[in-house]
Amino acid sequence: MQVACHEISLAYRVRGKRLEALSDVSFRVAEHEFVCVLGPSGCGKTTLLKILAGLLQPQRGRVDFVGRPGNNPLTAMVFQDHGLxxxxxxxxxxxxxxxxxxxxxxxxxxxxxxxxxxxxxxxxxxxxxxxxxxxxxxxxxxxxxxxxxxEVLLMDEPFASLDAQTKLVLQDELLRMLGDVPRPVVYVTHDIDEAILLGDRIIVLTARPGRVQGEFRVTFPRPRTLAVMHTPAFADLKGLIWRQLEEAVRSVARQ
Structure with missing residues (x-):
């Protein structure tokens, strides 16, 4: 099964004013692909996950689950807070x-x-x-x-509140669990290192309203270990992603 987002757009009404969260967001997640979504704070990343989970309906565009009858797959969402x-x-x-x-x-x-x-x-x-x-x-x-x-796993910065050592351990455990039973994953994060370590592909969103600014393919072989973070190729890819993300992050900081 594949996940396909077609020109997703959503706006909120805040204190009588229209606030665009997402604008014409389109991308696909292939079967068994791990896609990380990077972007500055407030760019609509969590809103996008809620749309994929069926918790919100976009005002324009649609989500298709290609290869599944009924277009209503079993999804699971993991939040930053454990929610126990x-x-x-x-x-x-x-x-x-x-x-x-x-x-x-x-x-x-x-x-x-x-x-x-x-x-x-x-x-x-x-x-x-x-x-x-x-x-x-x-x-x-x-x-x-x-x-x-x-059938689809949606993850909203699940390790953001953890200390660095625990975060690395759980990232490694997540990779092992997905290695046993791969499935489409959409993983929201602010952390470029985390996105490269975990993802097959990285989608970068602009500042609000969130639009797809760029995509990066992560070609490090799997099974992937923490050692890949210390390679020159990892540093090169991190630099490319940051150069695309930097202006959006700085524009949010100036607001």
């Missing part, structure tokens, strides 16, 4: 989406436990979120998305 329910245990949080879909307890736990084991959370299934570190909470949030076996 504080009154539920780790296991209950991870399997919540399956329970809402009517999946029985045995099947829910049968699907969850291998993921929990691999993520190092199998000893914490009965713990509550307040008993976990920030990194462990974010792991649980990731597993809650993966356990539903989504």
């Amino acid at each position: 329910f504080p009154w539920m245990t780790v296991l209950q949080n991870v399997t919540f989406g399956l329970e809402m879909r009517g999946v029985g307890r045995d099947e829910r736990e049968g699907r969850a436990f291998p993921l929990l084991e691999r993520a190092g959370l199998s000893r914490f299934t009965r713990n509550y979120p307040h008993e976990l570190s920030i990194g462990m909470k974010q792991r649980a949030g990731l597993l809650r998305a993966f356990v539903t076996d989504p």
Whole structure:
């Protein structure tokens, strides 16, 4: 299945004034492709994810899920905040989406436990979120998305609030999980390093209203490790992306 955005545009009404969030955004995500969306603050990246998830409807344009009957795929969205329910245990949080879909307890736990084991959370299934570190909470949030076996994975800066070391570990774990079961991914980030490490392709948006300013293909082979970040080719690509992104970032800073 492929994801195809055709001239997506959306504006909000804020204090009686029209505020354009996105303008004529078009791109495709191939089957099993990991696409990162980069852009300055307020350029409509999160709005774009909500449109892809069906939570918002664009005022112009459309989203097609090519190769899937009904154009209504199972999507999972991972946010910057882990979004765990504080009154539920780790296991209950991870399997919540399956329970809402009517999946029985045995099947829910049968699907969850291998993921929990691999993520190092199998000893914490009965713990509550307040008993976990920030990194462990974010792991649980990731597993809650993966356990539903989504056809499209949407990620909104899921590691932005983590310290540098934990962020690198979870980026590596995400790559390994996607290596087991690849699927289309749209990943929003402010971090150029993260986009290059994770993505197959990087889409750069302008300042608001967000438009596609450029695209970059990431050709480093997979499986990809953190060592690629220390290569000259990585630095060269980072420089190219920053030169395209810099003016948009500075224009937002001047506002």
